[in-house]
Amino acid sequence: MKRTAILLWFFSSSFFLWLYNLAAPKHSDFLNSPFSIFDSFFHFSVMLLGAGWCYHFMTLLYASPFDDNNRTLWMTMLKKLLVMSLLLVSVPVVVIFSGEYIVTSWSYLVSYLWVIFGMIGSLVMHLSVKSDFDELISNT
Numbered sequence: 001m002k003r004t005a006i007l008l009w010f011f012s013s014s015f016f017l018w019l020y021n022l023a024a025p026k027h028s029d030f031l032n033s034p035f036s037i038f039d040s041f042f043h044f045s046v047m048l049l050g051a052g053w054c055y056h057f058m059t060l061l062y063a064s065p066f067d068d069n070n071r072t073l074w075m076t077m078l079k080k081l082l083v084m085s086l087l088l089v090s091v092p093v094v095v096i097f098s099g100e101y102i103v104t105s106w107s108y109l110v111s112y113l114w115v116i117f118g119m120i121g122s123l124v125m126h127l128s129v130k131s132d133f134d135e136l137i138s139n140t
Contacts, residue, residue, distance in 0.1 A: 016050070
């Protein structure tokens with residue numbers, strides 16, 4: 001159970017960071033704009049902070065105790081991690097597909113709204129899982 005949660009988080013967070021990097025604009029018109037330096041720094045910062053957050057979360061999973069008494073709490077936490085992983089991975093997927101398949105004026109709106117939804121949803125799930133971490137640690 002514990003290893004499953006760690007592996008799920010490792011692969012989904014790595015997949016999220018890879019998709020986020022894939023969704024970053026790379027066409028030549030954008031690279032010649034005055035905002036390209038800021039935007040490339042922003043993407044680098046998000047990748048760096050995202051990798052740090054994912055590693056920190058994985059160390060919390062590793063440090064949390066697992067036994068038969070807290071098995072149901074681990075199952076609950078695994079379900080929440082799955083939902084959070086799906087939210088995180090869906091954000092770059094929606095950004096990529098909205099740029100490909102939706103009219104340009106609507107694609108920005110769809111991307112922007114889904115990014116906000118994904119960030120707020122991931123934050124709510126993170127706080128929920130964090131309370132489970134606190135309960136796991138307090139039970140030892």
